[in-house]
Amino acid sequence: MMLELPSPITAEYRNHALLDPVESLETAFSVEIDMYKLQRTLYANEYRKEDPTYQPNPFITKEKKDIKSNNMTIKTYVQTIHKDALKIIKTPPKHRPNLTLDEKAALQDLRDDANIVIRPADKGGGVVIQSYQQYKCEIMRQLNDTSTYRKLTYDPVLAFQNKIQQLIDMGLQAGYIDSNTAKYLLNPEVNGSCTQRHVIRASYREKVVAKATIHKVEKSYAGSK
Structure with missing residues (x-):
């Protein structure tokens, strides 16, 4: 089985010259984290390629458990990248300023x-x-434009959270989403950026509301017969 091995070494490491021991430790620790994520991703991809029926689900919180593999190609590749990354960050970049x-x-x-x-x-x-x-x-x-803004007398965040909770519960009870998806939508510490989470959750809530509305209309129509 052939694996596509990405190249994680970019100019990002070169742009972080290590000028003192504290920065050196922080950057080296970041490299260790990146290498772990790279190795875990490659192991996960290897595992998924063995299952032709696998379909990624963006609405499930990623598992935190470690992934093991005996693939020496991946291990050797990650070790080589790790060595090169540490060598790069320990070598201050040579550059000329473009300003006088x-x-x-x-x-x-x-x-x-x-x-x-x-x-x-x-x-x-x-x-x-x-x-x-x-x-x-x-x-x-x-x-101060009162035609556009209205001064709040309370913090509406809790009310919004309760509405979101109700919508997700409706979708879960109606069978439109499963428990893993509900957990993902309610978990504030899911993977991905804040903007991505809000966009994904907003789009998913719209689908749940639309389906719940259709279900309610169909039920009402059936009861009127």
Whole structure:
């Protein structure tokens, strides 16, 4: 069986020059974590390739248990990558600055200027520079726009959580999702970024609500006959 072995060594490690012992230990520890994740992923892929019926489910919390394998190809590959990664991070990169001393000083002066605010533009990848007073006035203008915003008298997070819990319970009881998926949707520490979790959960809640509504309508229609 042939395995596709990815190359995890990127410029990320080269960009983290080790300038003191603390940074050295932190970066070396990060390498150990990355190597463990790489090895675990390769072992998992090897296991899944032996099962042609396997289908990944993004709505299940990943298992935390360790995965073992006797595949020497994977072990040798990971050991080689691990050795190269440690060698890279222990060698400070050689680079030339693309700014003169005057340019660096000018940028630092702008950064330290408390009278201006520098922010990335919403669109186009540009940079917006505003006076602090203008920036503050615009923030207050938007927040005081009562036609758009309403001041809350309480924290609505708990109410939202209860609604989400009810929707997931409805989907679980109706058989639209299983217990693993329900656990995934209710677990705040699932794998993936915060944005990905919110998008996935929102899309899944929409499906559950839609199916539950259809089920309710069909049941009501059947009862009226």
